[in-house]
Amino acid sequence: MLLRLVFRNSSHTDKEVTEVKIRTFAAAAAIAALAITATGCSGGSGNESSDSGGKTLTYWASNQGTSLDNDKEVLTPQLEKFEKETGIKVNLEVIGWNDLQTRIQTAVTSGQAPDVLNIGNTWAASLQSTGAFMPFDEAAFTAIGGKDKFVKTAMDTGGVAGEDPTSVPLYGLAYGLYYNKAMFKDAGVTPPTTWEEMVAAAKKLTSGDVHGFSLAAGSYTENSHFAFINAAQNGADFFDADGKPTFTSDGIVDGIARYLDLMQADKVVAPGDAQYDNATQAINDFATGKSAMVLSQNNANSSIASQGMASDAFGVVAFPAPAAGKDIATMVAGINMSIFKNTKNKDSALAFVKFMTSEDTQAALDKPFAALPVLAGVTPSFTDDAELAKTFSDIYSNKSKPLPLVAAEDQFESTVGKAMNQMFATIASGGTVSKADIKSALETAQQAVEAAG
Amino acid sequence: MSASTAVKKSGPSAGATARRARKPRRAGWWLPYALLAPAVIFELVIHIVPMITGIWMSFLKLTKMYISNWGNAPFIGTKNYQVALDFNSAVGMGLLKSFGITVAFTILVVGLSWFLGMAAAVALQKVFPGRAVFRTLFLIPYALPMYAGVIAWKFILQKDNGALSHLLFDNLGLPGDKPFWLIGDNAFAAVVIVAIWRLWPFAFLMLMAGLQSVPTDIYEAASVDGAKPLRQWWAITLPLLRPVNMSLVLVMFLWTFNDFNTPFVLFGGSQPPAGDLISFHIYNASFLTWNFGSGAAMSVLLLLFLSVVSGIYVLLMNRRKDNA
Structure with a gap:
């Protein structure tokens, strides 16, 4: 409709020439318009991390409880405890499973990322290959309490074998x-x-x-x-x-x-x-x-x-x-924790990972999230039913196989x-x-x- | 969308004509440009730049290895296009199938939406008590937030407890098992129905507006000459609505061919092959495999196809108008 209005209004002067011109123009306009619709969605923009305060971390948690709000309720007391101990404030966002992978992709692409985040451990090798995550080298492992504190089965999911892993286990599942x-x-x-x-x-x-x-x-x-x-x-x-x-x-x-x-x-x-x-x-x-x-x-x-x-x-x-x-x-299922490479708060992020994978925090979270322990030598606490706990521990330790650790x-x-x-x-x-x-x-x-x- | 762009685009051309006519520079000559500047800048930032970025991406090996640092992605020329257009490979075959489904989808949706919109607009052309009620009623799908509308359809189309199965099998007693609507082959019918539901009020609105400008005395004259309603429609309504139809069909075609939201909301994360529309197919090709270069190449191919079709359409329509 509007295209027609354009034709009529602008054909007063120099009718012949303008008509042709406008017609070509209308075609061009239509083409431009659909070009926009066709490619508009594929654009993205580079952007630096929005968070630069030294004592504030952004943390993306995956949905482990019965709802996103439930996760928030469970995690908040722990984060407050962490702030009391270290003075580092943690901004929490809980993300549902339907959105998590896309959110991570967007974060990797744009660089607009949280400092610390949860990932499904099956994605560890794939995400590692993006190069957007901090490899846990010797020093980083020392900072979070050593590689040996984790159950080996769980730790093996951290990334491609033979390279420094880019994630450490947080919750074990089977x-x-x-x-x-x-x-x-x-x-x-x-x-x-x-x-x-x-x-x-x-x-x-x-x-x-x-x-x-x-x-x-x-x-x-x-x-x-x-x-x-x-x-x-x-x-x-x-x-x-x-x-x-x-x-x-x-x-x-x-x-x-x-x-x-x-x-x-x-x-x-x-x-x-x-x-x-x-x-x-x-x-x-x-x-x-x-x-x-x-x-x-x-x-x-x-x-x-x-x-x-x-x-x-x-x-x-x-x-x-x-x-x-x-x-x-x-398969060895579970949730791992990763730190984004471009974080400006590396030390705080490591302190937070250490806190989340400490025995106290794990003990507090395993029950509400029904998770198997990822720390060596810890008894499962996700259920009061000793037999159930034993069954799952046995499955996890003896009858499991990690998903292919390839990109x-x-x-x-x-x-x-x-x-x-x-x-x-x-x-x-x-x-x-x-x-x-x-x-x-x-x-x-x-x-x-x-x-x- | 194309309509509004056309208005923006008309600005510079009007300016150009004015400039050719001018001798000495008049006071305030800059005002049109100043007024246009924001629109032009936003047009560049929001539309043109991402578009060019998309085209550039299509020549890169932009997989997850390079996604965190685009600058390092190797330039691979037309490799992405070769893969997308190699119809012997899984990727090319998938794209071709999706294209075929989208063509069928577009023809059905645009055709039936136009037909329904035209029927409703003609039915409501004459004044009668309750006309306003019908007009409002018909526009409801267009007024509803799209997500809400499509999610409602998703519930209606559930197999066991959806309203459609309930109506057909529990109330009307159709024999046989309740079929799936959202998976398997019925998914095509489902997405066509939902898309028509969303689109036809727009056709109705545009055609109704167009009909307002058709003078009633022509109809009176025609009926004096003995023309029946169908003849009147064919000989009067249709030719006089031609300008409206021209833009309407083009806009509906572009919207429908590019429709992403309907299949995305209706089918969720995994689309059935029968409802594999091309925008959604390209989204999956990019996001599921993290291969954004390949996704961009498919987008550019889609862009080229739609550009050619639209360009031919517009030129053809204008030529016919000149000859008439």
């Missing part, structure tokens, strides 16, 4: 198979110790609207984790020793097929789970009795309790491998995880996914990772 005690008792089944037993139990427990299992089958992070764990049970790796992707090996295809079959062949997972894009939705189904089992990290306890399920109503066993497979039940790890998560989202979607809407389909999807994922590398 996957466990949660089961509903009453439902198991009614069906006359015992907690499974092999994959086969688990499927048999799940089949028995599936009837009507109640399913044996609930899965976050639309969450690419959860899916990629279980692609990894199931492949690891088959002795297969997603990356070779040189860090090159090897997504299409038989062990991986079989592992993913086994996991998909929970919905496809065994039908012990509700098709609706394909829409669950975060783990909490699957846990809620478990807590409200819609499913008898759920796979979750140990921080599920708080979510389960918030849905009104008593803590003695469920038990946990290690996620079982097939009878002939390797006994791997989880392309995040791409593995997004490409393989998203491919699995689609496979579950296909199954849920009545289609079938064969091993050949899985292999070709993995080939596509691998090509995408190779193209980016």
Whole structure:
């Protein structure tokens, strides 16, 4: 409309020439306008850190409790304690999991970053490769109390092997198979110790609207984790020793097929789970009795309790491998802490990391966040249930394998995880996914990772 | 967006014409420039500079290795473009598929939105009691904050407890299982419906405004001559709305082809292949793999395509107008 107004108003004088001119102009204007829409979003601006006061730190915490506010409530007393001890004020921002990775990317790109932040430990190697984070060298480790104070399993996730890590462990997490005690008792089944037993139990427990299992089958992070764990049970790796992707090996295809079959062949997972894009939705189904089992990290306890399920109503066993497979039940999950390289408060940041990874603070935080200890020689305190604590400690120390510590790890998560989202979607809407389909999807994922590398 | 830019752009051209006519410099000659300056500066800072940055980025190997220090990113020429346009590779194939889906999406959304907008505008052309109520009602989707509107659709389209499944299967008793709307193949229909819902009130608004300027006596004359409503619409309404339609279709095409918010809010983090619209595809290509050079190259390709289409469209339309 406005384009037309331009034409009419400006064609009073010198009509011929102006008309042509304006017409070209209108075309140019339209082109400029869409150029803006097309590329506008890809711009970013370099900017220095906004925070330069020597005694104030900015800290991005990940969401560990039942809500962002809950995290704030738990962390604030600790931060006040830290300020009292050292005079350093900490500005806290708690960031949800949906946003954390993008926020970190933006911070890395723009340089407008916090001093200290939490990362998912599976991202450690990927983030290390950006060069935006401070490597913990000898001196830095001394400043935070030595490398040896950490559990080795946890410390190994800090970055690429053979280099100074750019993160240190903060909270330890592991996957466990949660089961509903009453439902198991009614069906006359015992907690499974092999994959086969688990499927048999799940089949028995599936009837009507109640399913044996609930899965976050639309969450690419959860899916990629279980692609990894199931492949690891088959002795297969997603990356070779040189860090090159090897997504299409038989062990991986079989592992993913086994996991998909929970919905496809065994039908012990509700098709609706394909829409669950975060783990909490699957846990809620478990807590409200819609499913008898759920796979979750140990921080599920708080979510389960918030849905009104008593803590003695469920038990946990290690996620079982097939009878002939390797006994791997989880990846080494958890949260690490990193310091941005361009921080102007390096000493304060190190003091803060030391404080957060001290025994006192860890003891105060492990319970509300249901985290496993990352400090050597510390007994788990995330639950009052001694048996539960023992089960998870055993899984974490003896049945775990770290996700590939390579720069392309995040791409593995997004490409393989998203491919699995689609496979579950296909199954849920009545289609079938064969091993050949899985292999070709993995080939596509691998090509995408190779193209980016 | 293009409309407002056009107004800004008309400024310098008007100034140029004025300058050609002038002999001695008049007092206050600088005033137009001073008035234009803020707009020009902001245009540069907000639009032109990021655009050029985007084009520059597309020639760099801007992966996560270099993201914290752009200056170090190696210049790799057209490598990013080669990857994006190699349709035998996974990346190129993905882009091509996404492009095809977006073309189908755009044709459906623009076509049906225009049709609905036109129907509503013509229906409300004559004065009748309650006309204002309908006008307001029809504009509600356009007035709602977009996120709120699309999130409401997200709830409506849930499989088991969404309002649509409830209406079709529980209330109307359709046989069979409730289907998924937001994953699998139905996702395309879902995103088309939501986009039409959002866009058609704009078409309605523009066409309604255009209809105000069509004199009623032409219709009276036509009906005296025995023209039925459809004929009247075809012979009077449509030609007289041509100027409005020209800009309207172009603007709707650009908005729809570039639509990012609808799929982003509707599908969340992982879009189903059937709803893989190109803006969202490029966003994923950049942010999931941290390969911003490749993402920028795809953006530039999109920009080129839309520039060519729009340029041809505008020139073609003007030529036809001159011949008429």
